[in-house]
Amino acid sequence: MSFKDIELNMGPQHPSTHGVLRLKVSVDNELVLKIEPVVGYLHRGMEKLWESLTYAQVVPMTDRLDYIAAVSNNLAYVLAVEKLMGLEVPKRAQYIRVILAEIQRLASHLAWVGFMANDIGAVSVLLFGFEDREDFLDILETYAGGRLTVHGLRVGGVPYDLDDALIVRIRKSLDELPKKIKDIETLLTKNRIWRHRTEGIGLISAAEAIEHGLTGPALRASGVAWDIRKDIPYSSYEDFDFDVPVLHGGDVYDRYLVRLEEIRQSTGIIRQALDKLPAGEIMAKVPRILKIPAGEVFHSIEAPKGELGFYVRSNGTDKPERVKMKSPSFINLQSLPLMCRGNLFSDIVGILGSLDIVLGEIDK
């Protein structure tokens, strides 16, 4: 029995498709010929649901999209609505938003390292990644009350202020982070098995990446220096001094390194924001019943997974007429067939892991 041109199904229930994703894979003995992702198993009709909710009621729903990094969804949506309103958010609120978004980026990347390592076989790193993430989830819980569905932002600002105790706690967690990352790195970065599994796998060139709309760390690992925080700054990101890691290999290993470096850069941003936190209001004047005159806007941010954007169209009532979300995972997933060409079946899991997809985002 030979395996020429056999179609295998990495079905919706699979331990390492990160969510309910179905992959139809055609293999030739071990080599991947064609791979077709089938999505929609987690579709909840969010965009239609939002048309019947007020602008403020949509914000907690956005938590459920990219459920690993809830605050970044909140941020993208509230920034889009504020742009539509033409509202100026106070500086202190913007800095607190930056702090929350970067903490969420840390948490998202630490969870990603865990998932990725677990797929490749290093089962302990899953636990270490999640343990390191706990500190930051506890901070978010102390701030807003939720760890996964945070609802940490509001239209017009942030709901709570950062008191001194919380600031001290954030600093302490940031101080402890480098040691923990070092442990994960000792287990992975120089490990020969890890490098065998990730170097030279899932290659995508810069031109192909741009053509397919790849964004986020995967794009930066292919050599394209594009980060929305630097190129189209939002929410006072221009006040902070940080590097954007760019590597040129375009393989899984480089995506891994880029994300680890982003973790380090995020700690720098949070420290700067804490040091320079201005005094002031934390919420702009927003009417209780928010009606926005007719208009449309698209605004995107650099979420941990890529470019996360919201298109909002208003029609003068208190409910949006149409909200469309551009999810990074959906667009990134489309480059999966390109990345898998020439690789073996066992690599699919690694490549999928390096793309860092979340089905909540893809299926909405």
Place this chain on the structure above:
Amino acid sequence: MTNTGFVFDVLIPVGKIVAVILYPLLMTIVMIWLERRVVALMQKRLGPNRVGFQGILQPFADAFKLFLKEDIMQDQADPLLFKVAPVMVMFSSLLAFCFVPLGEPIRIGTYRLTLWIAQSPVGLLLVLGLSSISVFGVIFGGWASNSKYPLMGALRSVVQILSYEIPIGLTALSVVFFARSIDLVEIVNHQSRAKIWFGFMLPVSFVVFWISAIAETNRAPFDLPEAESELVAGYHTEYSGMKFAFFYIAEYAHMVLVSSLVVLMFFGGWLAPFPNVPALAFLKVIPGFFWYLIKIMFFLYLYVWIRATLPRYRFDELIRLAWKWLIPLSLVNFLVAALLWYIL
């Protein structure tokens, strides 16, 4: 009057057979507990610790659960092969234990009780050969499942086992060369006479043997054929209930077998360490059987430690490692060992 002939000729061999069957099963139970507890502790969490003292009854809970599971077999599965496969794998592991000595002979009065079922002048060869029969079980299991995933897993597993048999054989050969005998008991006795264990004389042999042994038993980092995230569970995907338990136990029994071989060949079997140091002579008070157990437990612990730490090798790298690195290395090692033997 007791019929001493009856005792010596029937009861003791039967007792030994029962012991040989129970020994890997008991070690499997310990292994299941060890694996879950140690992996958990290495991941900074407590493992199962509520079922019995420190969770020691957890394996029994798992076994009980497997007993109660429904025994599923598809219509299109080949019934005979499907049922034979787990039995075959278990059978080969247990059979190989017949030739594995567990300790030095004990004197009870005038009788010398030997702690093995059979001693053969080619013991090591028999053990290696008998444990290779498990390959058939794997093929049967994969084929009889009549499903793509298990078949792929079975084929990979077979290639892996066959490829890694060669370094095992070659490194065992270097030990045999030094000990001038293929008899496992003789190998241990030779280490006793030479006052130094082969693990220290031939470290490269030990490391190559150990790596190949991990690959033989389909354990991390060489567990691609049964990796959950890749092929669901390889050749035993379609098995449930007691048949799956058989595969499970057979894998652990194979691990114990291989650890026993490592201990016997490279670490002195049942010998106490530091025999030359008179200050540590009290170590000899502990019977050989216990030293043997302690050493095997160390290697089982090492299995689990490695599993908790390392990622998985991809299949082609696995095979490349065997053919491009381990086999040439073991050949060179054998030559060097032979040269050393003649020089020294």
Place this chain on the structure above:
Amino acid sequence: MKKVSRFLKTFFLVDILRGLAVTMRFYFGRKITIQYPEEVQPSPERFKGILRLYKDGNGKPLCIACKACQRACGTNCFDIEGVRDPETRTLRPVKYDWKLDRCTFCGLCVEACPTKPKSIRFSKEFRMATADKSRLHFQLEDMYLAGKDLQKFFKGESKT
């Protein structure tokens, strides 16, 4: 020289041994899991447990049935009816139905509540499991239950 050192590092499995050392260090280190239910993680102040109605210091309910929470909620969990008390000229709720199975714990109702202190707030109770779906719908008296009484309610042994 560098090549030799790299070869030696590969031959002697240095990277693998370093990884093994890390897990061994964790083996002997402090464990981060706690033994629930004997030990419980303390909840922060803004923790979002189950929503509860509260009474003031004299035992009088704080809710004035203004329905701000009903309007703020995005998932229609509330069904409130109020009646004006003729003596004190204040509104009091006469019907306060809340559905736990619809609640997303977003907190918009808490933010909307105008009373000081707020009459509807998140508690610290997170044990909301029940085997009977009808126990997920609360009425006015059930909204004040807490602790053991609440657990009895979930088990179906409550008086209401």
